[in-house]
Amino acid sequence: MKTASNESENKIKMTTDNDINHRYRLLIDQYGKLINKVCYMYADCIEDFEDLRQETFINLWRGMDSFRGDAEITTWVYRVALNSCVSFFRKNRKHKDITPLDHILEHAADDIDRDSQINEMHRLINRLDRVEKALILLWLDEYPYDTIASILGIPRNTVASKLHRIKEKLIRYSNQ
Amino acid sequence: MDLEQMKQQLNNLNRRLDSLEEQNSSLINRIESGRINSAQQRLIKQYRIFSCVGMMMPLVIIIFYKEILPLPTRVCAATYFLTAAIMDAYLARGIKSIDYNTMGVATVAKKAIYYRKRHHIFMGILIAMCIPLIASFFFAMGTERFTVYGMIAGLIIGLAIGIKAYLNIMKNYRELAICD
Numbered sequence: 178m179k180t181a182s183n184e185s186e187n188k189i190k191m192t193t194d195n196d197i198n199h200r201y202r203l204l205i206d207q208y209g210k211l212i213n214k215v216c217y218m219y220a221d222c223i224e225d226f227e228d229l230r231q232e233t234f235i236n237l238w239r240g241m242d243s244f245r246g247d248a249e250i251t252t253w254v255y256r257v258a259l260n261s262c263v264s265f266f267r268k269n270r271k272h273k274d275i276t277p278l279d280h281i282l283e284h285a286a287d288d289i290d291r292d293s294q295i296n297e298m299h300r301l302i303n304r305l306d307r308v309e310k311a312l313i314l315l316w317l318d319e320y321p322y323d324t325i326a327s328i329l330g331i332p333r334n335t336v337a338s339k340l341h342r343i344k345e346k347l348i349r350y351s352n353q
Numbered sequence: 354m355d356l357e358q359m360k361q362q363l364n365n366l367n368r369r370l371d372s373l374e375e376q377n378s379s380l381i382n383r384i385e386s387g388r389i390n391s392a393q394q395r396l397i398k399q400y401r402i403f404s405c406v407g408m409m410m411p412l413v414i415i416i417f418y419k420e421i422l423p424l425p426t427r428v429c430a431a432t433y434f435l436t437a438a439i440m441d442a443y444l445a446r447g448i449k450s451i452d453y454n455t456m457g458v459a460t461v462a463k464k465a466i467y468y469r470k471r472h473h474i475f476m477g478i479l480i481a482m483c484i485p486l487i488a489s490f491f492f493a494m495g496t497e498r499f500t501v502y503g504m505i506a507g508l509i510i511g512l513a514i515g516i517k518a519y520l521n522i523m524k525n526y527r528e529l530a531i532c533d
Binding site for chain 1: 354355356360362365366370373374377384391393451453454456457459460461462464
């Protein structure tokens with residue numbers, strides 16, 4: 178379960194630094210991995226991933242002025258990343274211009290099996306719709322239901338019932 | 354793969370994407386310098402430009418084509434461009450209303466898909482409205498040989514653009530329909 182202590186520290190750091198460029202770089206340093214992970218899960222190829230990442234970075238930059246630390250930073254970053262991804266529509270690309278997504282993963286000798294497992298996870302989650310994908314990603318990242326409800330903008334009870342349906346879907350897809 | 358395994362793989366993915374952090378710097382520099390805009394900003398700008406052009410065209414047609422085109426053709430053309438301008442203004446306003454910072458993900462997804470669908474529907478309406486417009490131009494100026502050649506060339510190009518737009522709509526249709 179995600180705790181609030183680290184996020185509180187970050188909140189203070191963000192709001193006392195007046196240099197927006199410095200705050201932005203700090204934000205990307207701290208949350209770059211989270212952004213990359215979300216964009217990876219919504220992309221089908223490296224080109225989509227780069228587009229989604231760029232969109233998210235730009236939207237975070239545009240939101241820097243309006244963000245005053247009145248919400249947890251991780252929640253805000255996750256919301257902006259997910260919103261950038263769910264509103265993204267793929268460009269029409271020729272087949273020869275598409276690079277498989279797993280090419281961007283770092284490789285070590287023993288990682289070939291893990292690549293196939295990451296691909297399998299990606300394949301299963303990719304079968305969900307945009308909002309279901311967001312919900313399951315937040316749940317897999319162990320966010321509490323209240324935070325998930327806040328980020329998605331849906332009631333807490335709806336989170337529980339949707340999550341139940343999504344889990345059933347994923348089990349069904351996994352057995353196919 | 355069960356859900357616990359998925360959790361592990363998501364953590365694994367986190368670690369495996371480490372190398373990408375080195376690429377952040379050049380992207381951040383470009384963003385901070387204002388050299389790149391988001392897709393939302395580009396789309397709003399595009400719709401606004403087309404809306405402005407569409408608003409101006411009726412005036413251009415009424416003033417500059419007074420001696421060339423009969424009144425019904427000018428009215429038809431002015432209506433077409435005004436309709437297009439209103440549609441673009443509506444889409445620009447709609448896309449601008451999407452706030453990535455404060456809106457819930459479900460709301461953003463719903464709005465994005467809604468305006469994407471509206472874009473396709475409006476394109477279909479405008480393509481359909483083109484037919485009587487082109488016919489009225491043909492009847493108004495059909496005696497001039499080179500004008501006819503120009504209209505035929507425009508028709509062929511317009512058809513090609515229209516077919517491409519239709520295929521694009523059909524390609525996106527399934528995804529948009531699923532998201533309802």
